[in-house]
Amino acid sequence: MKKVTGEQKWGFSTRAIHAGVDYKQMNGSLATPIFQTSTFVFPSAEEGRERFAGNSDGYIYSRLGNPTVRVLEEKIAMLEGTEKALAFASGMGAVASVLLAILRAGDHVVCSKGLYGCTYSLFQWLQERFGIEFTLCNMNDEEEFRRAIRPETRCLYLETPINPTLELIDLKQAVNVARKNDLIVIVDNTFMSPYLQRPIEWGADIVVHSATKFIGGHGDVVAGLAAGPRKLLETVQMTTLKDLGPVLSPMDAYLLIRGLKTLGARMDRHCSNALEVARFLEAHPKVESVCYPGLPSFPQHELAKRQMEGFGGLISFEVGGGYEAALRLLNHVSLCKLAVSLGDVDTLIQHPASMTHAVVPPEARRQMGITDGLIRLSVGIEDVEDILADLEEALAFV
Numbered sequence: 001m002k003k004v005t006g007e008q009k010w011g012f013s014t015r016a017i018h019a020g021v022d023y024k025q026m027n028g029s030l031a032t033p034i035f036q037t038s039t040f041v042f043p044s045a046e047e048g049r050e051r052f053a054g055n056s057d058g059y060i061y062s063r064l065g066n067p068t069v070r071v072l073e074e075k076i077a078m079l080e081g082t083e084k085a086l087a088f089a090s091g092m093g094a095v096a097s098v099l100l101a102i103l104r105a106g107d108h109v110v111c112s113k114g115l116y117g118c119t120y121s122l123f124q125w126l127q128e129r130f131g132i133e134f135t136l137c138n139m140n141d142e143e144e145f146r147r148a149i150r151p152e153t154r155c156l157y158l159e160t161p162i163n164p165t166l167e168l169i170d171l172k173q174a175v176n177v178a179r180k181n182d183l184i185v186i187v188d189n190t191f192m193s194p195y196l197q198r199p200i201e202w203g204a205d206i207v208v209h210s211a212t213k214f215i216g217g218h219g220d221v222v223a224g225l226a227a228g229p230r231k232l233l234e235t236v237q238m239t240t241l242k243d244l245g246p247v248l249s250p251m252d253a254y255l256l257i258r259g260l261k262t263l264g265a266r267m268d269r270h271c272s273n274a275l276e277v278a279r280f281l282e283a284h285p286k287v288e289s290v291c292y293p294g295l296p297s298f299p300q301h302e303l304a305k306r307q308m309e310g311f312g313g314l315i316s317f318e319v320g321g322g323y324e325a326a327l328r329l330l331n332h333v334s335l336c337k338l339a340v341s342l343g344d345v346d347t348l349i350q351h352p353a354s355m356t357h358a359v360v361p362p363e364a365r366r367q368m369g370i371t372d373g374l375i376r377l378s379v380g381i382e383d384v385e386d387i388l389a390d391l392e393e394a395l396a397f398v
């Protein structure tokens with residue numbers, strides 16, 4: 001599809017709404033049509049041959065490319081500032097496809113100390129069954145970071161902020177060390193979305209997303225995305241995406257294109273609501289501590305201001321009374337929905353020690369800063385007074 005000229009100069013939300021769409025090819029349809037088809041009819045045998053030979057960019061079969069999915073991919077590439085992007089059936093589909101396309105047996109990966117649970121277990125079985133080793137390391141500690149790098153280290157895989165403690169990794173510093181050692185830098189940008197953080201601008205090579213979260217934004221789709229340089233992403237497309245097959249369906253691509261149109265507006269509201277909720281919690285006598293990058297009390301508040309364009313919608317906080325008190329709070333909220341996942345317009349609340357991080361052994365949990373009284377809140381875009389009233393009522397039971 002041809003790019004409309006001038007797209008690169010547009011602001012973020014204009015790009016999110018208009019980029020990547022060629023209205024002529026869509027019969028003028030304002031909404032991107034859902035090309036709900038598995039295969040594409042060739043106009044001639046010769047054209048079919050040319051498409052298979054890679055000399056024509058016409059469509060062949062939806063596992064190899066689909067016009068609705070293509071619009072989504074063009075938009076993400078424009079928003080993250082990369083040459084190319086690919087869509088996947090889930091965030092884990094994106095993470096696994098990128099890693100498997102880049103790594104081979106004998107390679108080593110340096111990872112941030114906190115990882116999304118399934119990403120951690122993916123690295124574990126890659127190590128056990130495929131001989132790809134990994135080391136968890138505190139990348140903000142340059143000494144520890146340098147020691148973790150080996151001659152066979154191929155890439156750096158990190159999340160910032162780290163779930164659920166929201167500790168940040170200094171992207172500039174991490175990329176600096178990676179450059180000196182020829183490492184491919186992969187950043188999971190799920191918690192921020194491209195509206196609030198663009199790792200590519202700090203020198204990262206590839207960004208991955210669970211689009212299930214802020215990009216979809218409405219809790220109705222599971223999807224993943226990866227964005228990066230053409231050459232690397234083509235390798236992913238022609239190996240793991242094509243041959244393992246974790247492709248996104250056209251219907252789900254449509255939902256994400258729709259979600260993207262309001263990403264900027266939603267993120268602004270997530271940020272302003274979360275800041276108010278964080279201030280309320282910090283002042284509440286039943287709450288012992290609050291982690292939110294937007295609070296001046298947050299240890300890396302200055303780094304957050306430098307590296308992110310907003311502080312996001314996630315908060316974690318600790319109630320006095322540990323495990324029992326946390327469960328009591330969760331059983332007394334009503335507007336805040338008791339559910340894992342994050343980034344939805346609805347406020348979601350969960351208890352990492354017994355839910356998302358229950359599989360992590362207690363000692364490892366403590367090292368990650370996940371105490372028994374820690375609660376994670378994904379602040380939605382409801383009227384903030386209603387969120388505060390709900391939390392106030394539930395905290396009375398703690």
Ligand SMILES: *Cc1c(COP(=O)(O)O)cnc(C)c1O
Nearest residue numbers: 090091092116188190210212223
């Ligand atoms: C949810 C999540 C994933 C996995 O994405 P799915 O869409 O559930 O497969 C990966 N990384 C982070 C940071 C996440 O929050």
